Amino acid sequence: MKDDEANRFGARAARYLAVGARAGGFAARVAGGRLFGKGRDGDAEALARALGGLKGPLMKAAQLISTIPEALPADYAEALAGLQSQAPPMGAAFVRRRMSAELGPDWRAKFAEFDLQPAAAASLGQVHRARTPEGADVACKLQYPDMASAVEADLAQLDLALSLHRRLDPAIDAREAALEIAERLREELDYRREARHAGLYRLMLAARGDIRVPGVHEALSTGRLLTLDWLEGEPVLSLVDAPEPERNAVARAIFGAWWEPFARFGVIHGDPHLGNYTGFRKHGAAAGVNLLDYGCVRIFPPAFVGGVVQLYRGLREGRAEQVAEAYRIWGFRNLTHDLIEALTIWARFILGPLLDDRPRTIADGVSAGAYGRREAAEVHRHLREKGPVLIPREFVFMDRAAIGLGGAFLHLSARLNFHRLFEEALEDFDLGALAARQGEALARMGL
Numbered sequence: 001m002k003d004d005e006a007n008r009f010g011a012r013a014a015r016y017l018a019v020g021a022r023a024g025g026f027a028a029r030v031a032g033g034r035l036f037g038k039g040r041d042g043d044a045e046a047l048a049r050a051l052g053g054l055k056g057p058l059m060k061a062a063q064l065i066s067t068i069p070e071a072l073p074a075d076y077a078e079a080l081a082g083l084q085s086q087a088p089p090m091g092a093a094f095v096r097r098r099m100s101a102e103l104g105p106d107w108r109a110k111f112a113e114f115d116l117q118p119a120a121a122a123s124l125g126q127v128h129r130a131r132t133p134e135g136a137d138v139a140c141k142l143q144y145p146d147m148a149s150a151v152e153a154d155l156a157q158l159d160l161a162l163s164l165h166r167r168l169d170p171a172i173d174a175r176e177a178a179l180e181i182a183e184r185l186r187e188e189l190d191y192r193r194e195a196r197h198a199g200l201y202r203l204m205l206a207a208r209g210d211i212r213v214p215g216v217h218e219a220l221s222t223g224r225l226l227t228l229d230w231l232e233g234e235p236v237l238s239l240v241d242a243p244e245p246e247r248n249a250v251a252r253a254i255f256g257a258w259w260e261p262f263a264r265f266g267v268i269h270g271d272p273h274l275g276n277y278t279g280f281r282k283h284g285a286a287a288g289v290n291l292l293d294y295g296c297v298r299i300f301p302p303a304f305v306g307g308v309v310q311l312y313r314g315l316r317e318g319r320a321e322q323v324a325e326a327y328r329i330w331g332f333r334n335l336t337h338d339l340i341e342a343l344t345i346w347a348r349f350i351l352g353p354l355l356d357d358r359p360r361t362i363a364d365g366v367s368a369g370a371y372g373r374r375e376a377a378e379v380h381r382h383l384r385e386k387g388p389v390l391i392p393r394e395f396v397f398m399d400r401a402a403i404g405l406g407g408a409f410l411h412l413s414a415r416l417n418f419h420r421l422f423e424e425a426l427e428d429f430d431l432g433a434l435a436a437r438q439g440e441a442l443a444r445m446g447l
Contacts, residue, residue, distance in 0.1 A: 089126055090144065092116040098142055102225040110220060114140070122275075124151075124188055124295070129230060137230035138217055139292075141191065147224075148189055155182045173388040176331075180393035184270060188295035191226040196445045197294035198228060201269075203441055204261045210253040210288030212280060231290035233278025239286050240411055246286035250279050251414030253288040255421050258405055263425040265438050266305045270296035270397035272404040274411065298397045299442070302435040303329060308398070309429060311347060312422070316355050323347075331392025339389060342382035349375040350402040353418040360418070362409035 090098065095116050099107045108114065111130045118126040125143040132138060144150075158178055187193055195216045202213040212231055220227035239250055254277060261267040269276070269291070276293040279286045307329030314322030324340050332343065348355070353362055383389055409416075 089118050089121050090142070094145075095128065095142065098145065099140075099225070102142070102222045103220065120275075122293075125224075130227075132217070132220070136217070138220070139214070139228050139230045140220070141226040141228070143189070143191065143224040151185050151189060155185065158182075172383060173390045175390070176393045177391045177396045180396045184296055184298065184397070187297075190223060191221065192223050193447075194226055194294045194297075195221055196447050197297040200265075200267065200297075200441060200445045200447065201261065201291060201294060203444065204265050204267065205257065205291075208253070208256055208260070210249065211257045212288065212290045214290070214292070231278065231280070231292070233280045233290045236274045236277050236279055236289070236408065237411060239279050240413070242286050244413075244415065247412045248414050248416055250286050250289055251409050251412050251416060252421065254405065254408050255416070255418070256425070257289060257291050258401060259422060259425045262300075262305065262308075263422075263429065264434065265441055266300045266302055266434060267438070268298045268300070268397060268401055269294075270298045270400060272401050272408065274408055277408070296397075299438075299447070300394065302431050302438065304394055305434060306431050309426065312351055312354060315344070315348060315351060331394050333390065333392075338382060338385065342379050342389075345375055345378045345382070350399070354422040355419065357419040358417060359415050361413060361415050362406050362418075 099114075103110060110133075112133050112135070113131040115129045117128075119129045119139070120127040124147050125141050128140045128142060130138050130140050155178075158181075195218070198214060198216050202215070205211045205213055214229035214231050217227040217229075236250065236254075239247060242250075254272070257277075258269055258272055261269070271293070277289045277291060280288055280290055282288075307326045310322055310329065311326035314320070314326055320340075323344060324335060327335055327340065327343055332339070353360065353364075356364075
């Protein structure tokens with residue numbers, strides 16, 4: 001036990017040193033530039049270089065924070081968004097040792113086949129394709145070693161970039177957002193919790209024939225190993241040249257996989273990027289999506305869901321007081337006319353496709369590169385005049401999801417009536433019924 005504790009302490013100490021040295025060098029460069037009156041040119045690239053070699057959880061946290069308008073300067077956010085949040089893959093010998101640690105020395109006998117080469121990699125672990133003795137094809141998600149140490153060390157350093165930005169360009173105070181990201185990252189380390197999330201999504205989306213959720217193989221899963229059904233599919237990006245009806249079908253499924261659980265159960269998938277979906281076909285045509293990853297799931301109080309619906313309806317009906325009350329429910333404080341105006345610019349951008357009762361693309365004639373830039377610039381202008389605005393925790397993954405979903409629809413060039421789809425998700429919306437459904441579902445899954 002003492003050796004294990006020493007190893008964990010050593011891993012964490014090494015991570016602190018690596019993160020601190022890279023981020024500290026970047027901080028010295030920025031501070032020196034400000035001291036001698038130099039501009040910010042090149043700072044964003046320097047930050048990307050400083051953090052990019054570390055990979056893992058810090059990159060995931062940086063990318064999440066970069067989606068919040070003005071939490072970081074625009075050029076910093078763009079540089080961070082382009083980084084790859086993957087750790088180096090584990091080799092075959094390492095995989096054998098990790099599997100033995102999770103399932104015991106006879107782990108290999110529990111599979112008819114097991115590919116030691118990863119089929120996919122992510123920020124906290126990698127996925128191996130395998131087959132059970134009963135003939136079921138499965139995906140084994142195996143966590144990288146020392147991830148708990150890496151997460152804690154990285155989170156301790158995340159405040160550096162945010163505190164620098166607060167001093168240099170204080171339009172947004174993202175401290176609460178950083179706490180939210182930290183809590184979700186710690187949850188992602190627990191694969192037993194992720195298994196329960198997968199079961200929750202199977203329950204919530206059971207009636208959707210266009211969305212597939214994998215089953216969990218409990219006997220082959222632990223806190224750091226998650227074994228799910230292998231779902232055959234193709235990358236969503238491979239469908240960008242498919243006929244429009246097929247692209248629309250896939251986009252409709254992605255929309256439903258996100259908004260229906262939120263509107264009916266108060267649950268969201270906090271990381272809906274394209275890598276978490278694959279498309280499947282029926283009768284030779286793209287027909288729906290496989291939802292693959294359940295690590296980053298956020299469960300909201302029913303009142304917050306009511307606030308989102310209230311914001312949507314207030315914007316649609318032009319009721320300013322209803323919109324302001326929705327922001328209060330979201331957790332924004334010290335609301336002034338100027339702050340409400342700034343928040344509403346971004347809200348109309350995020351919810352705009354849901355407000356517009358007609359078939360349209362998500363960007364609606366705006367180029368993909370320019371999508372959202374004008375609104376972000378307007379928000380920045382308003383907030384710079386207002387001073388630091390504390391972003392509530394609840395905002396983080398709603399904003400992240402809107403950006404992720406928008407990116408998926410942009411890539412697919414989908415043309416849908418998003419308003420009608422959202423109204424279908426809200427059918428018979430009632431906070432009391434939502435609370436009852438949520439409570440029952442969470443109790444069944446042990447969440």
